[in-house]
Amino acid sequence: MSVAVVMLGIFAIVTTEILPIGLLTSIGSSFTVTDGMAGLMMTMPGILAAISAPVITVATARIDRRLMLGVFLFALAVANFLAAAAQDYWLVLVSRAVVGIVIGGFWSIGAGLAERLVPPEAVGRATAVIFCAVPLGSVLGVPAGTFIGELAGWRMTFAGLGALALAVLVLLVLLVPPLPPLRPTRLSVLHSMFHNTNTRFALLLTFLIVLAHFGAYTYVTPFLQQVTGVSSGSLTALLLVFGAAGMVGNFLGGAGVARRPRSTFATAAGMIAAATLLLPVVGHHSIGVTVLLIVWGAAYGAVPVISQTWFAKAAPHAPEAATVLFTASFQATISLGALLGGLTVDGTSPSTVMTGGGVIAALALIAVGAHFVRGPAWSGEA
Numbered sequence: 120m121s122v123a124v125v126m127l128g129i130f131a132i133v134t135t136e137i138l139p140i141g142l143l144t145s146i147g148s149s150f151t152v153t154d155g156m157a158g159l160m161m162t163m164p165g166i167l168a169a170i171s172a173p174v175i176t177v178a179t180a181r182i183d184r185r186l187m188l189g190v191f192l193f194a195l196a197v198a199n200f201l202a203a204a205a206q207d208y209w210l211v212l213v214s215r216a217v218v219g220i221v222i223g224g225f226w227s228i229g230a231g232l233a234e235r236l237v238p239p240e241a242v243g244r245a246t247a248v249i250f251c252a253v254p255l256g257s258v259l260g261v262p263a264g265t266f267i268g269e270l271a272g273w274r275m276t277f278a279g280l281g282a283l284a285l286a287v288l289v290l291l292v293l294l295v296p297p298l299p300p301l302r303p304t305r306l307s308v309l310h311s312m313f314h315n316t317n318t319r320f321a322l323l324l325t326f327l328i329v330l331a332h333f334g335a336y337t338y339v340t341p342f343l344q345q346v347t348g349v350s351s352g353s354l355t356a357l358l359l360v361f362g363a364a365g366m367v368g369n370f371l372g373g374a375g376v377a378r379r380p381r382s383t384f385a386t387a388a389g390m391i392a393a394a395t396l397l398l399p400v401v402g403h404h405s406i407g408v409t410v411l412l413i414v415w416g417a418a419y420g421a422v423p424v425i426s427q428t429w430f431a432k433a434a435p436h437a438p439e440a441a442t443v444l445f446t447a448s449f450q451a452t453i454s455l456g457a458l459l460g461g462l463t464v465d466g467t468s469p470s471t472v473m474t475g476g477g478v479i480a481a482l483a484l485i486a487v488g489a490h491f492v493r494g495p496a497w498s499g500e501a
Contacts, residue, residue, distance in 0.1 A: 121236040121295045122245045125229045127287045128192055129252035132225055134260025135199060135218055135280050136164050136453075141265035141358055142273045143340050149273070150208040154341050155461030160215050161337050162461070165454025167219025168226070172447040173309060175224040184228050184298035185291065191225040192288040199281035203274045222450060230427060231442040235298060247373040250427065254365030254420040262359040269351050309440050317433035318444070320490045325426045325448045327483035328388055332419050333456035334463075335395050335476030342469035346402040353405070357412055364413045365420030372421020376428045381487055384425050388483040390418035396477030399470035423449070 139146060139160040147157035179187050198217035205211045233245035264276040312318045343349045343357060368387070375383040394415035401407030426449065430441040463472050 122233065122248050124287065124290045124294050125188075125232055125236070126249050126252045126255075127290065128188060128225060129229060129249060130255050130260065131192075131280060131283050131287055132195060132218075132222055133253050133256030134264065135195060135277075135284075136222060137161070137256060137261055138264045138276065138280070140337055141261045141340060141354070142268045142276065143338070144344065145268055145273050146211070150211070152208055153465050154338065155465035156208075158337055158457045158461035158464075159212060161333065161457035162454045163212050163215040164219035164222055165450045165452070165457065167216050168223035168450030169447045169454065171220045171223030172227045172443050172450065175220070176227045176443045177309075179224075181300055184232065184300060185295050187228055188225060188295070189288055189291055191221045192284050192291060195221045195225075196281045196284035196288070199277045199284060203277040203281065219450070223446060226446040226450075227443045230446070231431075232298070235301070236295075246427075247370060247424065250373065250424045251366065251369050253423045254362060254369045254416075256362075259362065262355050262362060265358060266355045269355070309443060312434050312437065312440060312444060315433050316493075318430065320486070321426065321429040321433055322444070322448050323486055324384060324388075324429070324483055324490075325445070326452050327479055327486055328384075328391065328422055328426075329449055329452040330456045330459075331388075331391055331395070331476045331478075331480035331483060332422065333453045334460040334479065335456075335473050336415075336419070337457045337460050338464045338469050338472050341464060342398070342402065342473060343408070345469055346399070347405060347408050348403075349405070357409065360409060361412045361416035364416030368417035368420025369424060371417070373424045373428075376421075376425045380425065380429055380432065381491055383421065384429070385484055385487045387418040387421045387425060388480050388487060390414050392477050392480035392484060394418070394477075395473045395480060398473045402470060402473075 139157070143154060143157050143160075146160065147154055150157075175187075194217055198214045198221065201217070202211050202214040205214065230249060233249055234242045237245040264280070267276045267279065339361075340354065343354055349357065372383055372387065375386075394411040398408065398411050401411065427442070427445050430445040434441040434444075460472050460475075463475060
């Protein structure tokens with residue numbers, strides 16, 4: 120049950136983080152801002168998460184981890200209620216900044232807790248359960264939030280997420296045991312990890328694939344509305360299809376990355392590149408768009424568990440430090456991707472954003488090929 124509580128916490132956080140993707144146009148219209156300006160709702164959390172991940176983890180290294188998770192869940196609830204009540208767009212951005220701090224802290228602590236919550240033989244399965252919260256946020260959180268937003272307004276969606284965060288906080292207090300820190304993370308440990316070739320490649324590959332994905336996916340709603348011409352109901356259905364494919368990709372990626380980290384990453388990068396490059400070509404045809412969203416969703420669903428596993432394999436002696444680097448690099452790149460995508464979509468078109476994402480994903484594929492040639496393999500890698 121403890122693993123399920125951590126998973127629910129990450130689900131609430133992931134859903135809160137990416138929810139603006141489905142409501143981008145609605146929220147932007149409420150405050151009369153462009154799609155690119157509305158994309159700052161994705162940029163803001165990433166910036167704060169990248170900063171808070173190492174800072175909070177080091178600063179609270181000697182504090183019980185359950186207590187810290189509880190503090191972050193309470194802050195998440197406050198942030199969502201603030202967004203729901205905001206009368207000015209800058210207040211929405213303030214709430215998103217708080218969300219970023221929560222992401223950096225909760226992820227850095229929670230994503231690596233599996234080994235402390237279950238027996239050694241169940242760690243792999245528990246990790247997959249925790250990380251299924253990422254695609255679950257897409258398959259349930261974002262489509263459900265978009266649907267509620269269409270029926271009752273986007274503010275009600277954020278209010279609901281605030282209530283969810285409080286509910287998870289109660290479960291945390293009741294079901295998760297105290298978790299005193301075992302190996303406090305220090306800045307020196309984080310610094311030493313950069314001397315590892317596999318860690319440097321993990322940073323590069325995470326940067327490229329997350330930049331490709333969020334640079335494009337943040338603006339998939341404008342693409343589907345303006346290029347494909349989908350209705351509100353069809354938009355929710357397509358986001359649901361994307362998320363469902365992500366669930367499948369998460370478990371397939373988790374199964375493959377343990378033995379074949381580079382091949383699994385290459386497959387995911389290639390699928391994202393193909394899907395995003397082809398979307399502008401078949402964008403006017405709903406069947407073709409649906410197929411490509413399935414391919415894209417399955418590929419991205421595998422990315423978080425692949426990236427986290429790569430970092431963990433590169434630094435098996437410092438699991439929390441590895442999670443901090445994973446969180447910081449992932450979130451910083453989400454922020455940059457959303458920002459660059461926003462500048463592109465305001466200056467050109469949603470189709471150009473998709474093409475740019477495809478090119479960057481292709482670069483990630485080339486980079487993993489370079490690791491095959493130059494990087495050392497892990498023990499037991501097939």
